[in-house]
Amino acid sequence: MNCIEKILASHAGKQTVSPDDIIEVDLDYVMSNDACTVLAIDVFKKELKAEKVFDPEKLVMFMDHYTPSSSIDAAKVHRKMREFAHEQGLRNLYDGAGICHQLMIERHVQPGQVIIGADSHTCSYGSLGALATGMGSTDVAIAWQQGKIWMKVPHTLKIDVTGKWPKAVYAKDLMLKVVGELTASGATYKALYFTGEAIEALSISGRTTLCNMAIETGAKFAYISPDKKTAEYLDRIGRAQEFCFENEQDTGNFESTVHIDVSTLTPQIARPGRVDDVCNIDTLKGTKVDELFLGACTNGSFDDLAVAAQILKNRTIAPSVRMLVTPASIDIYLQAINAGFIETFIKSGAMVNHPGCSACFGGSGGILGPKEVLLSTANRNFKGRVGSSESEIYLASPAVIAASAITGTITDPREV
């Protein structure tokens, strides 16, 4: 068994599991947010006719997609969530504290856990060595009632990343490259296991960027073995736990291995409409943009804000563009204030928003009009995701966003 299969076996009460086995796993957390909780509440009450959740401590709910409530309908959604949380005695209900995935990582996830969430980017928690995956509202309602869910044990694709990180190249560039190579369905049903010296060199936030976008290849889980950095991170945020990390021996059960050398990687961009339509930045240099977005569960971390602030320090954004900066959580927001980043962004002419999904998704501010072009650090560029179906979304790293904000066109961060 590989490390992923071992975690699944332990949660299924089995000695061993193999790929394609259908197992029932005990869940450590069930996460949901304001895009899908109401539907789950309906299923829970009306269809399952359930009364009590299995364990109120294990449900975590977030208002992040439409918060502060961006419409009357959104306000009604939030009210239903509050009522349900109150009635079920849930303590973990967050409103406006940040994006669900960032807050799960900061406040709840531990290595070795199995978690489901009613959001496809739940796979992000692999950055701390947890197995987490997105499911729909019916599965979440069943999990609320039963504390467990069936799943198929995935085959594991090993992504071995070697080499030293070049200047201005980040986890986002690596992940865009991986998505481009594997394609949007290349890892459907599989688990992505990231390993190698270039992964070890990444901070937890860089690892989260990678795991976050695993779903963009169709993957079920992403996983990075917990190591010293994981322990240090948990320690730093006051959540050190006793978990033993074994240094991963590559004797596991992998379906295949992809080798990538980051030392030759350049900044990458995904072109509008498809996350797997990825190219080197050279191809697109000079493309005019209207809006820039720094944030989302992919790239709204302190490290991401630091990269952008360094580029924008003592500079101003082009008068032709608007830039939105949205820290992924309130803790990141506070740290960014203390580090002076927020002042840098404001002085550069960017708008700083309260933590949440923001312009990643057409649920609140930053909505695009017809023919407008967005350059975003988010994870998806589907047609119409952030407003008009005639708008276009390019995806890139925080460094590319900051450099391009200065010029108003797609710009290589190595050249500013």
Added chain:
Amino acid sequence: MTSAKAITFGDNIDTDQIIAACHLVLPTIRDMSLYCFEHYPQFSESFSAGDFIVGGKNFGCGSSREQAPAVLKERGVRAIVAQSFARIFYRNAVNLGIRLIQCEAAGAISLFDKLRFEDNLLINITKKCEYPVHPFPPFIEDIIKRGGIIAHLTHSA
């Protein structure tokens, strides 16, 4: 099963195309279903309850929103045919008891072709041919046949 027409789409149809994010706060699936495939005239102008949706590869990729298969169910989709399905969409559709048909030849089906699904065969009446269909594991078939995961759970309990 009687025949019905095919409403066709390309590869990588994501859940935002089926139901855009901005509509997810509407109070009911019925309200949301009015916006199903809102930017695709072949759907908004020609789909009738009982028709087949036909996609290419990776149908339903993107978000985990169960609202995507739910609005298709609400509109009365007979079955969704695709060369392959994205994982979460597949699971959500099965949970809702929607008939999914995984068929390598989905790309050969043209808009408005008359289709019939019978005994695990997809019959293209317009083109006078049959397509083999990829069978699902018995566990999944059983959920679909019972009309969804909730009925399946109630039955097993």
